[in-house]
Amino acid sequence: MAKQASNYKLLISRIFSAFIMLLVFLSSLFLFSGSFFSFVIYVTSLLALYEWSKLLYFKSLEKKIFLAISLCFIYLIDKFLTYDHARFILIGASIFWIFIAPLFLVFKIHLKNFYFSSLIGWMLIIPLIVALNYLIQLSPWAVLLVLTTIWLADSGAYFFGKQFGKRKLAPSISPGKTWEGFIGALFVVSLFSITLTYFGFVNSYESILFFILILLLSVEGDLFESYIKRVAKVKDSGDLIPGHGGVLDRIDSLCSSLPLATLILVSPSFFGQLI
Numbered sequence: 001m002a003k004q005a006s007n008y009k010l011l012i013s014r015i016f017s018a019f020i021m022l023l024v025f026l027s028s029l030f031l032f033s034g035s036f037f038s039f040v041i042y043v044t045s046l047l048a049l050y051e052w053s054k055l056l057y058f059k060s061l062e063k064k065i066f067l068a069i070s071l072c073f074i075y076l077i078d079k080f081l082t083y084d085h086a087r088f089i090l091i092g093a094s095i096f097w098i099f100i101a102p103l104f105l106v107f108k109i110h111l112k113n114f115y116f117s118s119l120i121g122w123m124l125i126i127p128l129i130v131a132l133n134y135l136i137q138l139s140p141w142a143v144l145l146v147l148t149t150i151w152l153a154d155s156g157a158y159f160f161g162k163q164f165g166k167r168k169l170a171p172s173i174s175p176g177k178t179w180e181g182f183i184g185a186l187f188v189v190s191l192f193s194i195t196l197t198y199f200g201f202v203n204s205y206e207s208i209l210f211f212i213l214i215l216l217l218s219v220e221g222d223l224f225e226s227y228i229k230r231v232a233k234v235k236d237s238g239d240l241i242p243g244h245g246g247v248l249d250r251i252d253s254l255c256s257s258l259p260l261a262t263l264i265l266v267s268p269s270f271f272g273q274l275i
Contacts, residue, residue, distance in 0.1 A: 021241070021250070029140045041132050042074050045125050047247040051237040052121040055228055055248075062114050066121070073126055077133070086130050093127030093259035097217055101224050101256070105173060110231055124255045131258035138266055145196075146214060146261050150253050152192050153185040153215045160184020174226035182219065189215045210264060214257045221256025225249070 028037040049070045053063045103109060111117040135143045161181025169177040193211040196202040225248060229237060238246025 016242070029136070029143060037136055038078065038133060041129055042078070044247055044251065045074065045129050046070065047240065048237075048251055049121060049125055051240075051246045051248045052124070055232045055234065055237055056111055056117045056121070057232070058114065058117070066114075066118050069118075070122065070125075073122065074129065077126070077129055081130065081133075086134055087263070089127050089130050090134075090259045090263050093123060094263060096123050097220060097256045097259070101220060105170070105220075105223055105227055108227075111228070124252075127259040128251065128255050131262040134266055135258075135262055142265055146258060146265075147254070149189055149192060149211050149214050150218045150257060152188050153218055154253065156188030157181035157185035157219075160187075170223055170226075173223055173230060177223070177226075185215055185219070186212065210261075213264075214261050217257035217260060218253035221252045221254070224256065225252035 024040065028040045046067070050063075050067060053066050058066060111120060132143065135146065157177070158181065161176070161178045161184065164180040164184070165178030167179045168175060169179050169182055189211050190208055193202070193208040194205070197205050197207060225237065229235070236245030237248035240246055241250065
């Protein structure tokens, strides 16, 4: 009985936190100016970078140096970033997630060096900032499209995994994730893509490949952060968000999927028009 009450309380806190986050996000996206949306991104990113410094057990001075440099990066992005620089950053991040990040999961690479750990932390967060800033210039609906895809994938994986999950997806990294959950996420995202195309929000049924690509990269980001937490011997990246853990726990899938998704959406001449 006590366990049921505890689970109910956790569910209520998760729903309330999710509502507040959604309210802030949608307000910054549609009701206020672009500068407020950028401000929300910057604050969120700094909190995520702070959690990264804790996960990697940076010493006090190392943490201050890391966050100070991070703040400088964010300032430079806000004031001086050009389209060519942004493409370079997004291409670099896409290469990292497609070719390098999987090596961490396969070979169980540990981040022990402060400089290397800092570089990986920036590789996670800085391209996310760039991607969101460029997507909002393309259209607020483009931001909502990509993020909704990831949220639906997370929800599909959670509910299908809870109901039918038996076979572990990556037991040594994240024992809670199952192949059934992954298939559920794939089903939900495919249905979402088909629905958008049917009602004319997306131009072609070929866009389903785009949505599946976002799904695959989002799963990788989730597994990557789970691996880092497993090495750090912690359950969550932080406790800032009641019922959800830390900021990094909420944006890990975005870190891995948004760079390439943004490249595709802002480069229709190369990838083909999707929206």
